[in-house]
Amino acid sequence: MLNNTIPTRMIATSGHQDPAMVLHRVHHQILRSHHLFEPMSDEQLDELLADSQLLNLDKGDILFLQGEPAHSFFFVISGAVKVYRLTPDGQEKVFEVIGERQTFAEAMMLMDTPNYVASAQALGPVQLYRFSNTTYMRLLQSNSRLTFALLGKLCIRLHQRINEIETLSLKNATHRVVRYLLTQLARSDSDELELPMARQLIAGHLSIQPETFSRIIRRLIDEEIITQHARVICILDRQRLEQFE
Amino acid sequence: MLNNTIPTRMIATSGHQDPAMVLHRVHHQILRSHHLFEPMSDEQLDELLADSQLLNLDKGDILFLQGEPAHSFFFVISGAVKVYRLTPDGQEKVFEVIGERQTFAEAMMLMDTPNYVASAQALGPVQLYRFSNTTYMRLLQSNSRLTFALLGKLCIRLHQRINEIETLSLKNATHRVVRYLLTQLARSDSDELELPMARQLIAGHLSIQPETFSRIIRRLIDEEIITQHARVICILDRQRLEQFE
Numbered sequence: 001m002l003n004n005t006i007p008t009r010m011i012a013t014s015g016h017q018d019p020a021m022v023l024h025r026v027h028h029q030i031l032r033s034h035h036l037f038e039p040m041s042d043e044q045l046d047e048l049l050a051d052s053q054l055l056n057l058d059k060g061d062i063l064f065l066q067g068e069p070a071h072s073f074f075f076v077i078s079g080a081v082k083v084y085r086l087t088p089d090g091q092e093k094v095f096e097v098i099g100e101r102q103t104f105a106e107a108m109m110l111m112d113t114p115n116y117v118a119s120a121q122a123l124g125p126v127q128l129y130r131f132s133n134t135t136y137m138r139l140l141q142s143n144s145r146l147t148f149a150l151l152g153k154l155c156i157r158l159h160q161r162i163n164e165i166e167t168l169s170l171k172n173a174t175h176r177v178v179r180y181l182l183t184q185l186a187r188s189d190s191d192e193l194e195l196p197m198a199r200q201l202i203a204g205h206l207s208i209q210p211e212t213f214s215r216i217i218r219r220l221i222d223e224e225i226i227t228q229h230a231r232v233i234c235i236l237d238r239q240r241l242e243q244f245e
Numbered sequence: 246m247l248n249n250t251i252p253t254r255m256i257a258t259s260g261h262q263d264p265a266m267v268l269h270r271v272h273h274q275i276l277r278s279h280h281l282f283e284p285m286s287d288e289q290l291d292e293l294l295a296d297s298q299l300l301n302l303d304k305g306d307i308l309f310l311q312g313e314p315a316h317s318f319f320f321v322i323s324g325a326v327k328v329y330r331l332t333p334d335g336q337e338k339v340f341e342v343i344g345e346r347q348t349f350a351e352a353m354m355l356m357d358t359p360n361y362v363a364s365a366q367a368l369g370p371v372q373l374y375r376f377s378n379t380t381y382m383r384l385l386q387s388n389s390r391l392t393f394a395l396l397g398k399l400c401i402r403l404h405q406r407i408n409e410i411e412t413l414s415l416k417n418a419t420h421r422v423v424r425y426l427l428t429q430l431a432r433s434d435s436d437e438l439e440l441p442m443a444r445q446l447i448a449g450h451l452s453i454q455p456e457t458f459s460r461i462i463r464r465l466i467d468e469e470i471i472t473q474h475a476r477v478i479c480i481l482d483r484q485r486l487e488q489f490e
Contacts, residue, residue, distance in 0.1 A: 035403075096408060107404070111397030140393075147392060148385075152356030154399035158280075159352070161406035163341060168413040175420035182424070183487045186431060242428045 024049075031075065031129075035157050036103055036136075039149035044139050051135040057122035064105075065119045072130045073106040074098075079126030085118045097123065109133040171245055173208040177216045178244050180206055181226070185235060195231040220244065269294075272374075276320065280402050281348055284394035289384050296380040302367035309350075310364045317375045318351040319343075324371030330363045342368065354378040416490055418453040422461045423489050425451055426471070430480060440476040465489065 028045060031037040037045060054077075057063065063074065066085055074081070081098045095118055098104045108117065140147045180202070184193045195202060203213040217233075220226045225241050227234045235241060273290060276282040282290060299322075302308065308319065311330055319326070326343045340363055343349045353362065385392045425447070429438045440447060448458040462478075465471045470486050472479045480486060 096404060102407070104404075107397045107400040109397075110393050110400060112393065140396075141389065144386065147396070148355050148357065148382075151385075151392070151396060151399070152352045152354075154396070154403065155281075155352040155355060158399065158402055158406065159341060159349075161403065161410060162347070164410055165406060165413065168410065168417060172413060172416055172420065175417065175424065179420065179424050179427070179487070182427060182431075186427075242424065 027054075027077070027129075030077065030101065033101055034075065034103060035153045036075075036106060036150070038153055039146055040139070044143075044146065048131060048135055048139060049129075051132040053130045055126075055128055055130055057126040057128070059122055059124045061122045061126075063120040063122070064116050066116055068116050070105065070108050070113060070116045071133055073103060073109050073133060073136070074120070075103045075129040075131065076100055077127040077129065079128075080123040081126055081128070082121050082123050083118050084121070109137065170212070173206075173212050174216050174245055176206045176208060177213060178241060181233065181235070181241065185238075191235045191238070193233050193235075195233065272299075272322070275322065275346065276374075278346055279320065279348060280398045281320075281351060281395070283398055284391055285384070289388075289391065293376060293380055293384060294374075296377040298375045300371075300373055300375055302371040302373070304367055304369045306367045306371075308365040308367070308373075309361050311361055313361050315350065315353050315358060315361045316378055318348060318354050318378060318381070319365070320348045320374045320376065321345055322372040322374065324373075325368040326371055326373070327366050327368050328363050329366070354382065415457070418451075418457045419461050419490055421451045421453060422458060423486060426478065426480070426486065430483075436480045436483070438478050438480075440478065 027049075028042075031045065032040075037048075040048070057079070063081065064070075064072075076098055078100055080100075081104065082094055083096045083098060083104055084092050084094045087093055096104070098120075104120065105116065140150070181193070184195075185191075187193075197205075199213060200210045203210040206213070217226075217228065220241070221228060223240070223244075225235070225237050225244060227236060272294075273287075276290065277285075282293075285293070302324070308326065309315075309317075321343055323345055325345075326349065327339055328341045328343060328349055329337050329339045332338055341349070343365075349365065350361065385395070426438070429440075430436075432438075442450075444458060445455045448455040451458070462471070462473065465486070466473060468485070468489075470480070470482050470489060472481060
């Protein structure tokens with residue numbers, strides 16, 4: 001099922017200018033970009049890599065099946081892996097598509113789940129690392145400093161992601177309001193349009209909070225893209241409105 | 246600086262039908278919705294709450310200043326808190342606005358940072374819990390099962406957030422493509438428009454990947470909202486296009 005397994009131990013013991021050694025160093029750097037490996041020392045990362053395999057999968061290769069004993073977690077170097085379950089009536093439900101520089105099945109290791117709760121299949125050619133749960137957990141359990149550094153990193157990443165989500169949500173809301181104004185405008189002959197209903201109703205129609213709607217209108221007025229008098233909105237700069245985020 | 250400090254110990258020792266006891270139970274539930282408290286047993290959460298304070302802040306109240314010893318982390322019950330730093334030339338740089346049911350300063354505790362690296366100020370009336378770093382860390386250090394359960398929860402939350410970001414990014418890209426088609430259409434007299442440049446250039450202009458652009462156009466064709474022949478796009482259902490996500 002899996003082909004081209006390169007034991008990482010072979011890479012780690014090669015000479016200084018050896019291409020395998022260069023690859024090893026590049027992979028060290030790539031791994032460090034991920035929160036699970038970022039707080040590790042070089043020695044700890046080497047210890048983990050010595051018990052890992054670099055696998056090359058073809059499209060359709062199955063990495064593990066739901067219910068199999070969970071001994072490993074994975075880090076994708078290139079390509080994409082689908083994590084899915086089969087429903088009782090045989091339908092496939094995709095939970096997640098794991099892309100480059102992402103891990104999967106690590107939460108099961110940390111929560112001590114004995115068997116994989118889903119299956120994983122290559123969506124195309126994939127190169128990935130398979131890591132030993134036992135080795136990773138031994139490193140954490142023998143080093144509480146590493147464990148707490150990892151907890152801290154995870155909290156920081158979560159804060160960053162929540163911020164990103166807020167930014168994207170505001171962008172999305174802005175797109176909706178601008179698109180709404182443009183389509184209302186298309187129904188009018190001039191640069192003026194009259195909002196056909198109350199602010200709360202328009203916001204509801206656009207699935208955004210009334211406060212968010214008002215905030216975006218306020219920004220458009222502040223930027224001198226529109227003016228508003230009661231329900232009448234006048235477009236001052238249509239081109240900037242079309243491009244507004 | 247802070248007013249209305251209610252020691253949680255007082256709440257925890259009140260009688261069965263006591264409003265304070267009811268509040269205590271409600272807060273238990275609210276806390277459990279957050280990953281930092283979700284894996285805790287009732288006893289562990291009670292132990293943490295016994296060393297906590299429920300604080301009421303007014304707009305502008307400072308909770309801590311950059312450089313002060315970091316003894317606590319916080320959970321917002323209602324209102325919002327600004328986390329900021331002052332640059333050397335006295336400019337305020339806001340890192341984050343912490344809203345309801347979010348924590349802050351917990352990453353510093355986990356990473357063993359001795360002093361706050363930023364300042365925190367109430368943006369309006371705020372109610373929040375102040376937790377003791379010492380008590381929380383004692384609970385984790387004496388219970389590796391709790392520590393690893395927390396690590397697992399954090400990994401799951403991160404996967405969820407990354408999925409959310411991907412969904413929002415695709416929505417954003419879809420908004421951009423639809424808005425682009427609608428504005429191009431506004432310049433045409435019919436339901437047809439000719440793309441003025443190659444796919445790659447339009448995608449670049451909209452700050453999205455060419456593959457994402459093609460994927461969205463493909464979805465619009467599959468949904469019978471548009472048809473495409475070479476660079477000519479014909480709008481079949483303008484109303485559905487205006488509302489497409």
